[in-house]
């Protein structure tokens with residue numbers, strides 16, 4: 001998926017579910033739960049050994065779900081994610097090798113940033129959007145507004161500490177096209193295979209933001 005396609009999809013869903021999958025068997029039911037809750041997107045974090053297989057399963061069995069990889073911090077992970085079928089790459093940090101790998105494969109890359117220097121690195125690769133992480137800890141919307149004033153060409157996806165109480169505060173700023181978060185698919189709910197509960201949280205987030 002190109003950067004433009006990814007941004008268009010983010011603008012549509014407004015909330016990108018960040019998911020942690022320990023058991024690959026959970027991948028498809030979880031993706032279906034997100035889709036049923038009108039958030040047909042999953043950022044599958046490369047924090048568990050199941051991540052690449054989970055992406056492959058979702059890519060194969062859930063054609064309406066846009067699946068990507070999160071927490072991608074090096075070339076090896078980026079290559080594995082793309083081979084598995086990741087349509088986008090997200091990270092908590094900026095990495096030259098990940099930028100080169102993703103761009104080389106024509107896959108959208110959204111690096112994590114929280115300082116002007118990080119954003120300048122993203123601009124070296126003409127990236128049009130960045131993740132702002134961890135948003136809550138680094139000053140939230142106030143900091144994003146300061147960064148946006150000097151980087152008017154960049155769009156932001158705040159992640160980290162976003163929830164039902166502050167999501168619309170973030171989305172009210174026009175430089176923010178989407179937020180990311182785990183609150184719509186909490187780890188304990190995945191562990192309990194509470195797919196209906198996850199659908200309900202996604203639907204609530206969708207209703208709140210649309």
Ligand code: 3PG
Pocket residue numbers: 018045070159160161162180181182183
């Ligand atoms: C991430 O994995 O990108 C963040 O840890 C998500 O942060 P959250 O759990 O506060 O939504």
